[in-house]
Amino acid sequence: MLAGFRFRPFLLGLFAAAAFAAPAAAGPYVLIEADTGKVILEQDAGRPWHPASITKLMTTYVTFKALREGKLHIYSLLPISQFAASTPPSKSGFPAGQTITVDNALKLLMVKSANDMAVVLAEGVGGNVENFVSLMNANAQALGMTATRFRNPHGLPDDEQVTTARDMAILARALIKEFPEHEAYFRIPTIQVGKRLLRNFNRLIDRYPGADGMKTGFICSSGFNLVASAHRGTQRLIAVVLGSHNAVARAEQAASLFERGFQAGSGLEVLLGGAKNVSAIANLAQDPGDMWEDMCGKHRKRRVAASDSGDEIDDDEVETPEDALRAIKVNRAKLLSTELPPSMKPIRVHTGPERDDKGRPIVVAKINGRMEVVPTGYNRLANSPFAPLPEGFGPQDKQERRLRLPRVVPMPVKRPDSQS
Numbered sequence: 001m002l003a004g005f006r007f008r009p010f011l012l013g014l015f016a017a018a019a020f021a022a023p024a025a026a027g028p029y030v031l032i033e034a035d036t037g038k039v040i041l042e043q044d045a046g047r048p049w050h051p052a053s054i055t056k057l058m059t060t061y062v063t064f065k066a067l068r069e070g071k072l073h074i075y076s077l078l079p080i081s082q083f084a085a086s087t088p089p090s091k092s093g094f095p096a097g098q099t100i101t102v103d104n105a106l107k108l109l110m111v112k113s114a115n116d117m118a119v120v121l122a123e124g125v126g127g128n129v130e131n132f133v134s135l136m137n138a139n140a141q142a143l144g145m146t147a148t149r150f151r152n153p154h155g156l157p158d159d160e161q162v163t164t165a166r167d168m169a170i171l172a173r174a175l176i177k178e179f180p181e182h183e184a185y186f187r188i189p190t191i192q193v194g195k196r197l198l199r200n201f202n203r204l205i206d207r208y209p210g211a212d213g214m215k216t217g218f219i220c221s222s223g224f225n226l227v228a229s230a231h232r233g234t235q236r237l238i239a240v241v242l243g244s245h246n247a248v249a250r251a252e253q254a255a256s257l258f259e260r261g262f263q264a265g266s267g268l269e270v271l272l273g274g275a276k277n278v279s280a281i282a283n284l285a286q287d288p289g290d291m292w293e294d295m296c297g298k299h300r301k302r303r304v305a306a307s308d309s310g311d312e313i314d315d316d317e318v319e320t321p322e323d324a325l326r327a328i329k330v331n332r333a334k335l336l337s338t339e340l341p342p343s344m345k346p347i348r349v350h351t352g353p354e355r356d357d358k359g360r361p362i363v364v365a366k367i368n369g370r371m372e373v374v375p376t377g378y379n380r381l382a383n384s385p386f387a388p389l390p391e392g393f394g395p396q397d398k399q400e401r402r403l404r405l406p407r408v409v410p411m412p413v414k415r416p417d418s419q420s
Contacts, residue, residue, distance in 0.1 A: 027223060027243020027289060028165040030278065031257040034176055034229060034236040038275040040261050045165040045281050048147055048288035049242045052217030053090075053113045054163075054227050055155030057171055058136045059121060060106060064179045065139070066125045067102070070370030074103040075354045075362045076124070083129075084119035088156060091116040092193070098351040107349050110215065111191045111200045118154035129153060140167070143174050147283035157219050162288045165240040166281040172214055172227050172238045173278070186213025186229075190346040197346055203251035204228050206340045208258065216247070220296035221288075224250040232262045243291055 028044035039045075066072045077099040085096035092114040094100065105121050108114040119129060126132030129152070136150040145167035151158040176183065189206045191198050204211035210230040217225040223243040230237055239257045244250035353361040363374040 027241070027291075029239070029241045029253065029257065030165040030169050030281070031237060031239050031261055032169050032173070032278045033261075034173055034238050037170075037173055037277045037279065039278050039281065040237070040275070041257060042165070042281065045169070045240075045278075046147070046283040048162045048164055048284065048286060049225075050157075050161060050219060050222035050288050050290075051148075051155055051163040051168065052219040052222040052225050053115075053155040054168055054215050054217040054225050055150060055153065055161065056109055056113065056118055056217075057168070057175060057215050057227060058140065058150060059109065059118050059132075059153045060182075060185065061171065061175055061179075062132065062135050062139055063102065063106065063121050063125055064175070064182050067182075068179075070372075072102050072124065073364045073371040073373065074101065074106075075373060076102050076364045076371055077353055078102060078105060078120050078124035080116070080120055080351075081123060084116045084123065087116045087119050087154065090114060094351055099353075100351045101354050103354065104349045104351070106185050107188060107191055107347060108193075110185050111188050112193075112198050113201060113216065115154040115156060118152075122153040140171075143170055144279050145170055155217055155219065157221060164283050165242055166278055166283060168227050168240045169238055169278050172229060172240070175214070176229065176236070176238070183213065186215070187211070187343070188347055189342060189344060191349045192346040193349050201247070202226070202228065203247060204230070204255060206343055207251075208255045209340065210258075210262075211255075216250070218247075220292045221290050223291040223295055226250040226254050228254045228258075230258045230262075235262065237261045243289055245294070 028042075028047045028049060030042040030045040031040040032038060033040065063072070067074060078101070080094055080096055080098050080100060082096040085094070090113045092108045092112060094116070100117070100120060102121070102124065105114075105117040105124075108117045109121065122129045122132035126135055132153055133150050136153065137148075140148045140150065145163070148163040148167045149160055151161045155161065175186075187205055189200055201216040202211075202214070205213075208230060210232045211228065212231060213229045214227045223245060224247055225243070226239070226241045228239045228241075230239075237258055239254040241250050241253045241257070244253060353363075355361055364371055365374050366372075367374070
């Protein structure tokens with residue numbers, strides 16, 4: 001805070017004004033710089049809250065670590081167990097007994113928010129859900145997510161599953177910084193499953209310019225949650241919005257936060273000169289917020305319309321950098337009113353193995369201690385067509401093994417009376 005400093009002339013010269021209409025925030029939020037972790041705006045960011053499906057960001061984080069460590073490959077086949085198939089919706093609906101690649105499970109997890117795929121990944125990485133949840137909590141503590149407790153990998157209701165906006169911003173930043181090679185999973189607009197086209201629940205994607213992820217969530221107790229990221233030029237921001245009253249409101253609030261950060265432009269560096277890091281926000285020791293009655297109770301409130309207005313900031317003078325950013329005028333109704341051209345075509349998702357351009361199944365096996373794609377013609381003993389196959393490359397694909405055997409070409413036998 002810069003006590004006694006008047007921002008009025010600064011704002012007049014720095015920020016362009018537009019119509020401002022913003023629903024009052026129902027729950028906590030935080031806006032940070034992705035590169036530095038500095039806090040731009042926040043409200044109750046340390047207040048405990050039920051995460052709902054933004055839990056799946058930690059599910060992806062643990063899975064990405066397993067991929068990096070070579071324990072899995074994106075084309076590794078994972079079984080869909082009966083336990084996974086019986087998980088409540090939202091889900092892919094694939095039956096037990098089938099298999100799916102890590103790659104396709106992640107796509108369904110991020111776009112469809114498929115709870116059954118969260119269990120498939122948990123069982124594939126951890127051996128069982130309990131072990132995987134332990135990995136989730138261990139990673140949360142290692143990242144400094146001090147108020148976060150996970151009890152399942154999907155975010156379905158559990159009174160003990162809690163987080164904060166602060167903690168989720170830390171996780172989102174870790175995903176961006178540590179796993180840039182996997183960022184595309186968070187910004188897929190649409191997937192195709194059979195003949196069905198499934199649109200990402202994140203309404204910012206292909207609607208807000210520069211939006212590039214991440215994950216939505218909803219259960220009755222949490223309201224509508226969103227962790228989102230967006231970039232403009234070289235600047236990237238992360239917004240966490242918890243407890244909105246509907247899907248449109250959470251997207252508009254996140255877009256509004258982004259717009260304040262981006263509109264500040266070069267002045268943002270001045271405003272953030274003394275800003276604290278997101279990790280410096282104190283997590284509060286209190287019960288998590290509960291929106292069950294508002295969302296799903298008998299006397300639930302009317303759904304908040306996108307045009308509903310809330311607190312308008314029209315102070316003549318503002319005292320702090322945070323007030324300066326809140327004073328930026330943003331027309332929330334227009335932020336997401338235009339659908340942008342598709343950033344990519346629908347991505348096909350399916351069960352079973354991935355196949356190469358010739359239609360052959362891509363086989364993954366442990367090679368030199370890591371799960372890798374088995375090269376065409378791979379053989380541990382180059383001179384023997386009957387060398388043992390690598391781990392995981394077994395009799396399930398006899399046709400592939402047959403194709404790998406070298407072709408035996410008969411050589412003519414030279415007779416004593418023949419002429420060369």
